[in-house]
Amino acid sequence: MSVLETYSHISSSPIFVSSQMPDIPEIGGFVVFSGIVRNLNEGKKVTHLEYEAYAPMANEMISSILADARKKWDLLHANCIHRIGKLEISEIAVIVETGSMHRAEAYESNRYIIDRVKHEVPIWKKEFYSDGSSQWSKGCVHESH
């Protein structure tokens, strides 16, 4: 697993929301989105998930999406980390942080980043159900989920 630790946007270790703000005094608005493993999907009880990534490509693509967000909005901070491996219910699967002088840019860019990460980046989840079955998620068919 140590090889994976070299990717700044892909992590095989748990992700936590930090109470520490970036040390950038110009920031007036800071938005954190976290995608959480929930216990129910499409009516089926989920026990845990497993995330797989094409790690080097996923890492590069997240970097590139963050760079695009920085071009579209005046951001002072932008970061995204996606977890891989086995995740239990209520663990954080993905986190997106954006910071700007005012809240509008931080909110809008955060949504832009998570939407593109979910749709474009080569990361996949397998759902494991309480009846012992499992299946790969079909992908982003529900736009806003």
Added chain:
Amino acid sequence: MDIQLLFFAAVKDHFPDLKKIEVSEGDSILHLRNILTHTNPGSESILKVSRFAVNQTIVGDNFVLREGSVVAVLPPSSGG
């Protein structure tokens, strides 16, 4: 000539042991799609919606393969 293959998620389940495959000079991603579908007809529906990356860059159906190309077959993303 041989190309290397990387399969992920649902696609990997269709080709668990396939690591490389022989294609002809001038063959494109479209040819590779057909070869893979022919190899395992059950993979047709997932291959239709999958993207292909060569050396970590997404490419279209007309992209021509070269000796040693590393081709990744990427089913629809389901991160987040």
